[in-house]
Amino acid sequence: MNDQQLARKAKATNLILNGTFDNGTTGWSPDGATFENQRCNLPARTPNTFASHATPIRVEPGALYLVTATAFSTYAREGRIQLIFSSGSQEAFVLIAGQQYELQTTFRIPENVNSVEFRLWGGSSGMAWFDNVTMTVMEESEELLKNHSFTDLGEHWLASNPSYDGDACIFSSAPLFVSQSVDSAGPGTYTLKVDVTTQPLQNGRIVVLADGAEVHSRDYNGPGEYESTFPVAADVTKIEVRLMRTATGTTEFKFNSVSLKRSG
Numbered sequence: 001m002n003d004q005q006l007a008r009k010a011k012a013t014n015l016i017l018n019g020t021f022d023n024g025t026t027g028w029s030p031d032g033a034t035f036e037n038q039r040c041n042l043p044a045r046t047p048n049t050f051a052s053h054a055t056p057i058r059v060e061p062g063a064l065y066l067v068t069a070t071a072f073s074t075y076a077r078e079g080r081i082q083l084i085f086s087s088g089s090q091e092a093f094v095l096i097a098g099q100q101y102e103l104q105t106t107f108r109i110p111e112n113v114n115s116v117e118f119r120l121w122g123g124s125s126g127m128a129w130f131d132n133v134t135m136t137v138m139e140e141s142e143e144l145l146k147n148h149s150f151t152d153l154g155e156h157w158l159a160s161n162p163s164y165d166g167d168a169c170i171f172s173s174a175p176l177f178v179s180q181s182v183d184s185a186g187p188g189t190y191t192l193k194v195d196v197t198t199q200p201l202q203n204g205r206i207v208v209l210a211d212g213a214e215v216h217s218r219d220y221n222g223p224g225e226y227e228s229t230f231p232v233a234a235d236v237t238k239i240e241v242r243l244m245r246t247a248t249g250t251t252e253f254k255f256n257s258v259s260l261k262r263s264g
């Protein structure tokens with residue numbers, strides 16, 4: 001994180017109670033976990049040890065959140081943070097094994113979710129510990145791309161001869177790309193969300209350029225909603241988003257919507 005991002009994060013409220021574990025078990029329900037040395041220790045146990053945040057965390061549907069922690073795990077794939085959404089779906093962030101490090105990850109709350117159970121997990125084959133656990137909402141900018149879901153056909157997008165159906169940008173065999181260039185919304189982390197419909201062999205790619213230099217690219221090999229983040233530096237003035245077709249063929253594929261926001 002840069003200084004501006006750290007300053008913004010410091011202002012946001014930490015939704016985790018006693019994430020430093022300086023007040024014993026306050027805020028947490030341990031199952032095999034201990035809270036010695038002002039941190040949450042998770043010794044090895046079969047099947048697992050864990051500590052649950054005592055109360056579910058209320059969240060804003062659709063919002064982007066940041067989780068950070070100081071973490072350590074001796075054994076790969078086992079130490080992790082698990083989020084169980086009120087809808088029943090879940091997400092997990094697995095620790096890098098063998099070193100103490102600062103875990104930092106973002107995730108988006110699904111639209112049908114208003115609370116989250118937050119759990120710290122150990123493993124059956126090795127120990128893990130956590131400290132300084134935070135979860136904060138990230139402020140996002142307004143949508144930066146104009147006509148981002150193609151309701152106004154090709155308006156604001158630069159291309160040779162794509163087709164549009166009022167709902168999507170459609171690639172049959174040409175053009176090779178369409179693009180849109182917007183003013184930077186300032187330095188920080190940007191989030192790109194893409195809703196794409198494509199056949200397995202009709203590969204698509206989005207490339208993002210900052211003042212002409214590539215800062216992010218992502219391939220799409222199948223239909224779905226994809227989300228990714230990338231940093232933009234302070235001296236950048238223009239951000240260009242380029243939608244591409246990377247395989248030949250006659251089966252059409254569609255970018256249904258492409259969203260760009262500054263998220264932190």
Ligand SMILES: [Ca+2]
Pocket residue numbers: 020021022037038039131132
């Ligand atoms: Ca601590």
